[in-house]
Amino acid sequence: MTRIALAALFAATALSSAQAAELPLKLLMIDVEGGAATLFVTPEGKSILVDAGWPAGAGVPRPPEGAQPGPPQPSSAERIVAKAKAAGVTKIDYLIVTHYHMDHVGGVHDLLARIPVGTIIDHGPSREETPATMTPAQAANMPASLYAGYETAAAKLHRWVVKPGDVLQTGSLRITFVAADGQVLKTRLRGAGGKTAFCDTTPDKDAIGGEENVRSTGFVATYGKARILDLADLTWNQEKALVCPTNMMGPSDVLIVSHHGSALSSSPPLIAAVAPRVALLANGARKGGDKVVLDTLKAAASKPVVWQSHFATREPDGNRPADYIANLDTWPDAGHSIEAEISKDGTIKVVNARNGFTETYRPN
Template sequence: MKRFFLSLFLAGASLLSAAGDLQVYAIDVEGGKSTLFVSPSGQSMLVDTGYDGFRNRDADRIVAAAKAAGVKQIDYLVITHYHHDHVGGVPQLAAKIPIRNFVDHGKNFEEAKDNAAVYNQYVKIRNKANHIEVKAGDRIPIEGMQVEVVTASGVAIAAPLAGAGQANPACASYKPLQPDTGENAHSIGIVVTYGDFRLADLGDLYWNQEHDLACPDNKLGVVDVYLTTHHGKKTSGSPQMVWALDPRVAIMNNGPSTGGSAQAWQTIHDSPDLVDLWQLHYATASDSAHNAPEKFIANSGEPCKGNWIRLSVREDGAFTVLNSRNHYEKTYEPSKKSSSVPR
């Protein structure tokens, strides 16, 4: 009996200590995107909602992550851009959990019939709540952490973030791709700061627009965690951007056959101070040499159970990453590099 009560005490102590942490859930939406941030203040920010359809699959997975995090409403829903794998799930999600504020870049830059239909469905839901249209340089006013918008509507921040602005030697070898005038190029990108911890999430920002953040000077500075851009496709995640961010950990929000390209994987792998790369899925189009070790992959094989990857972040910059499939977790101690960036 004493052992039972001791176990309860220790479990309660663990929950209390976690209550002061920043929690981040990389949710599996099968090659779309959805990431839940829960601030130590208790406020929540969801970045993108995955797909519609599939019998409410993505909305159900988001709600399950919210429940695991103790979240009963989404305080800020950030829609990085209006592709169906990022915004399509909004109507289904809004029917399951309250959403207080909708954050986006405003205008839809793709008038194709299918994309316009997805956008119009989103606007109907957005109009029932508060709408915040952001531009580069704005901050999303969530309590307990700092969220800086570094790019939106195809325009990057003009001045570097605090502590950034160093010359980027990788820019000498930069080669642009064919221009993209659609939604990917207009994606919202954010840098999240909590104490001495920094995380970059650039949505599906296109290769050429990454250049505006990385060259000739690194406007973002270094980060602890990089949420891979555009699911790890080869049209994003340039060496100039990834190596400038110099992450210790990368989390790839790929699907089994979406993203996870060998080229993007190798670029991340070659980042100077990378320790580990975690993946939401084993990338079936790549070989084993271009996939993370099994313990770092949340979903492998079929049927997919929608396992997530969770970060628990302390204010001193230390963080723990957990794979919900196998419960493997790894703690990363505070980084001298990221903690030296002025806040």
């Protein structure tokens, strides 16, 4: 190759890198019916999927009594792969499995059959025991059984068992793990510190819902000046351990609301410490989206704008206006997503895929 050709190649590469530096980080909160599946795509084309939703046939909406059956509903994995391909992703570079409940880990096998995955990340073995009173059919959907199948699948990939403080740098996105296997971060992140409000007035709560919730893998993702917090289904007391009495994580611009917006999480101290500007809520029509959580977010000093995956039917008075809800109807299901573009300066653009409603939030 001539010097001129080499110079042209280097110039094109430099231009491409410069252009990538100006592009936003994509965040796609995929609707998997109250499960979890969030896809990050960096400007360099690196992809990180957080959880894989339900196994095929589970978690799909059912028609109400008397309604005509609709077409077969796509599985969580089918929805994830469709969204990934639409975003230009043909391989998941990193799959983070936050814990082993069926709505988070159930779709892994189906996903691996549909798209290549590079590295799989988790907190280590399942810690949740199956009650002896369960039938074999019930036990098959419990973490102990699901983990056995997951471990077999993970053995075929590069596997990374993380602990708090571990860092994943991929492209221009930096992910710092702050919780894993029941342990939380002990060293403050940069920009953290200070006493957290509401610690003294917020009592502890019993961690119902299974041991695996307590052991959820959570992280702070940093892209330029922007920060995103995802604590999966981490429970109330573990949240408090991260921010009380001292805020170990610092503020985050975007909050993936814990536990699908269940009242088992999202304590007032956490919301005060994180001070989000935008909150994304992966609830189902009849799962999560609890009014007390939405009220806590509404009362927060940072006044976050909340976007929901589904209209919450159990407590309809708590819902946001329709433009901020991706799926209004429980049947037929359309599987609309909430999508965000996050710039390095902290600008956040959020789009409701159902109707194209868009808002942009500039850094303070």
